[in-house]
Amino acid sequence: MGQRQVTGLTHSVSRRDFGRHAGAAATLAAAQAFAPFLFVGCVPTGVPSGRKPIRVGLLHSQTGTMAISEPSLRDVELFAFERINATGGLLGRQIEAWGPDPKSRTDLYPKRARELIDWGAAALFGCWTSSSRKELLPIIEERDRLLFYPVQYEGNESSAHVVYGGMVPNQQVLPVIDWLASPAGGGKKKIFLLGSDYVFPRTANFVAKKYMATRGMRPAGEMYLPLGHRDFGPVVSLIEASGADCVLSTINGDSNIGWFNALAAARIDPEKMPVVSTSIAEDELRNILPEQVAGHLAVSCYFQSLPTEANRRWVEDFRREFGHDRVTGDPLEPQWALVHFWREAVERADSLDTAAVRAAMREGLEFAGPGGLVQLDPKTQHCTHYFRVGRIRADRQFDIVYQSDAPIDPDPYPQIAFPGWSCDWTKGGITRGPEVSIDGDI
């Protein structure tokens, strides 16, 4: 030993040599062996890093009769979530949304809601028709989730699990009756109530009739047609025969196409008998020929043509993202506000827990949106809104012909229609009055 002995194919080395070589190799091998663990810490590409995302559910029909309206709501929600994600997310987490299609079928909304909650949705954003919202109530109450509902509706409801972003009758239907009866509105006295046959039109018109009675007015007529109904020729004849000088329309979905088509076919002059729609916005107007609808009116809390800088920026951003010919409108603007209310409440609560988020909302929230300042009323979980009347232009936009001086506070239970009923979630919730039958008298 000590000397290298070459014997055929083998050779031996000194202990010192072996130790030196082994030491060098072991160091290199150790460095190589640990390399993977070092590389594992490198920043991955293409996959968001960090904590588990916050999941939210979107419930909007993308096929069927409501596909005329609801996909834009989904888009504005995604737009809002993408913006939040781009600015660091919520509670340091990204927001992940999923929007299965309820296919405009009321019976599918609860099924989809269950799927979303099972998936882990912390909150739900969605619905358009009141019937779909009402179908969800038992599920969101049982599973303790919040639904952020953006559309104007009939009131007569207050769930602690719903945040209502749209107008209620005291913010929309009642002011429009006042406006129509005023000289600015043409002093209309014979109002025909026409609506789709579901809970919103029936209840809204119930409230409208009660209010008209207090003003010594009676509706010229009242009629309801199924959602998706297209043949309005006989309806127009009936309205003409009633002597109505105005139609208050609560028709929803693509029935509006047939409705305005029939009006145009009957050569109804909007100056003489305007239709005032509660559920027509810029999005719906795209589907109606301008010459059929120009000159008629719509009542809303927001119009895209609102001449404010905040609105101009919002519309521009939305169009840059989704295309130059896309339009905003009501209820896109309220839904935009609702997403921001949810975000602020979650941040204040520092939690996704429904009770904690609700408690944060009850401190009162406000948001300077494109349509002006919106406040979330902690008593009712409804929003304050400006009342605006727009006249439809040939370019499918609106000329704003009237705007309330200040936002109107929400009252889901107008006393003229629901005496004794009120809601104050800061003081125990709903106070019940006598049962009210919508189809009949109190």
Place this chain on the structure above:
Amino acid sequence: MFAAAAAAAPRHGTMHNFFWVYDLPTETFAILMIAVFVGFYWAGLIFLRPILRQFVKNTRGANDIVGYVLSCFCVFYGLLLGLIAVTAYQNASDTSANVTHEAAALSALYEDVARYPDPYGQNLRWILRDYTRYVIKYAWPLQRQGVVPVDGSIRVQAFQEKLLDFQPTTPAQEILHAEALRQFNTFLEHRRMRLFSVNTAIPPVMWYVVILGAFINIAMVWLFDMKFITHLLLGGLLSAYLGTMIFLIAAMDHPFRGEVSVTAEPFEALYKHMVEE
């Protein structure tokens, strides 16, 4: 977002555990593969070689014998690696071509429906635009994770519903409608093929053979009788190249995963055109 609206990624047994490498930058992935192979070779040189050398210790001309066997082995192994590399490249290339075809069909369909009278034309264009945006923003990140996105089908159904709702009233419209339907079917075919290719990959069994072959290759080099430093250097170089080859195959495998993957570029170019027109 929209991650839940996706079919779960199929598990490829133990291969599934290595998908995290696709989240690494390409150069890091390459260095990692080389490091693993060289490290394994060097570690074996120290700890396993003394044991393996016992088998050829007293064999005359052992280096020559090992050299012959290694050459023979390398022919088969090289062929295997070459074929697998070609397959991986072909998969990636086919997927890329199919994505381009889907975007082209989508573009043609978009132009076709632009000739429809409004509101049909505008509604149809909006849905196609929405579909394109979804593919770029939501479907692609899912595909990169090996998840088949299924929410696009809602947009496709919405488009189909609106397309079939249109009743042509003139002979020109009839021709246009027939062409749009034909283009829609072409688009559907390519879309379906893209979804099928999300989990296109070299079968796990082939990977096992590749890894086993690499191990045998390295083990044979351990058997050579050389100076220790020469062993470290030559064997290290061979191992580094083996690692590079296997990195190449792995990087091209799973066409939507990793930096070396099919991108949404055709859809992005189309969407830019759609929103700016």
